Amino acid sequence: MTLLEVNNLKTYFETSQGLYKAVDGTTFDLDYGEALGLVGESGCGKTTCALSITRLLPKEGKIHGGEIFLEGTNLVKLGDDEIRARRWKDVSIIFQGAMNALNPVMKIGDQIAEAVVLHEKVSKRSGIKRAEELFELVEMPKKRINNYPHEFSGGMKQRAMIAMALACNPKIVIGDEPTTALDVMVQAQILNLLEKLRRELRMGLILITHDLSILAETCDKIAVMYAGKIVEIGTIEDIFERTAHPYTERLISCFPNVGKEKIIPPGIDGVPPNLLEPIKGCSFYPRCHKALPICSHVEPESRNLGGKHFASCHLSGEVSHEQ
Numbered sequence: 001m002t003l004l005e006v007n008n009l010k011t012y013f014e015t016s017q018g019l020y021k022a023v024d025g026t027t028f029d030l031d032y033g034e035a036l037g038l039v040g041e042s043g044c045g046k047t048t049c050a051l052s053i054t055r056l057l058p059k060e061g062k063i064h065g066g067e068i069f070l071e072g073t074n075l076v077k078l079g080d081d082e083i084r085a086r087r088w089k090d091v092s093i094i095f096q097g098a099m100n101a102l103n104p105v106m107k108i109g110d111q112i113a114e115a116v117v118l119h120e121k122v123s124k125r126s127g128i129k130r131a132e133e134l135f136e137l138v139e140m141p142k143k144r145i146n147n148y149p150h151e152f153s154g155g156m157k158q159r160a161m162i163a164m165a166l167a168c169n170p171k172i173v174i175g176d177e178p179t180t181a182l183d184v185m186v187q188a189q190i191l192n193l194l195e196k197l198r199r200e201l202r203m204g205l206i207l208i209t210h211d212l213s214i215l216a217e218t219c220d221k222i223a224v225m226y227a228g229k230i231v232e233i234g235t236i237e238d239i240f241e242r243t244a245h246p247y248t249e250r251l252i253s254c255f256p257n258v259g260k261e262k263i264i265p266p267g268i269d270g271v272p273p274n275l276l277e278p279i280k281g282c283s284f285y286p287r288c289h290k291a292l293p294i295c296s297h298v299e300p301e302s303r304n305l306g307g308k309h310f311a312s313c314h315l316s317g318e319v320s321h322e323q
């Protein structure tokens with residue numbers, strides 16, 4: 001059984017100006033021990049996808065269509081109490097800047113133990129023991145559970161947040177820009193840690209980022225999101241070596257190649273479409289350097305390009321993938 005299947009997910013926000021279609025027909029899956037990178041510019045729907053899976057949407061946001069199967073159970077159909085009971089055990093999430101959410105006047109171990117006691121209904125003593133185990137899992141000395149947040153560096157606080165996310169042995173961990181606030185060296189250490197944990201614990205990992213370059217080392221596959229949809233999805237090789245969508249091409253060109261000639265990467269001209277307005281044709285058409293006349297009025301369908309490589313572009317045809 002597949003661990004997670006997201007089928008044609010549609011999550012919209014009710015605003016005073018109308019329905020904002022933040023996620024509008026997104027489909028992907030994730031297996032045990034697999035890591036998926038969700039990448040795209042700000043506002044493309046990545047975080048809304050994560051909030052839909054965890055059912056942590058703000059009250060203006062609603063799932064209008066689609067299914068989210070976790071080990072065969074459709075999370076969309078679960079009531080609030082059922083989802084509350086399963087959250088953190090099934091799926092946990094590490095938010096961007098989450099380390100700043102630690103309570104400054106409470107020992108870190110007590111904060112982790114509190115989460116364990118709340119969700120696992122165990123004694124405080126068991127919660128503290130679990131906090132010690134989790135600290136060892138995220139490669140920190142267990143005695144540091146007695147420290148306060150101000151005694152930790154940014155990287156250590158983020159390790160503590162990862163420990164908290166793992167408190168109830170979730171099947172899936174979602175990291176929403178989990179390393180954005182950290183310097184490059186610490187960022188690499190945290191990504192390596194997440195990578196190691198998902199292999200050891202066989203948990204699914206979804207890494208959300210606007211930075212395609214960090215996914216190549218960490219993920220098995222990448223989904224590129226644009227205007228609420230996945231426009232290309234495939235393995236690392238599919239995305240970097242058999243790039244099929246012009247938007248993916250542009251994203252790749254935005255990051256300098258380590259070791260190669262130092263050039264300032266260009267941004268992507270133009271802005272994403274307003275998701276309050278209906279979109280005619282391809283959503284990337286106004287910014288696309290390869291647009292055809294058909295692109296202005298016919299929306300491209302998602303096409304299989306071989307294996308698990310899919311892209312939504314009128315230019316993408318069947319390609320043969322050497323196995």
Ligand code: SF4
Nearest residue numbers: 282285288295313314
């Ligand atoms: Fe560009 Fe057309 Fe492909 Fe859209 S469908 S990405 S506009 S070539």
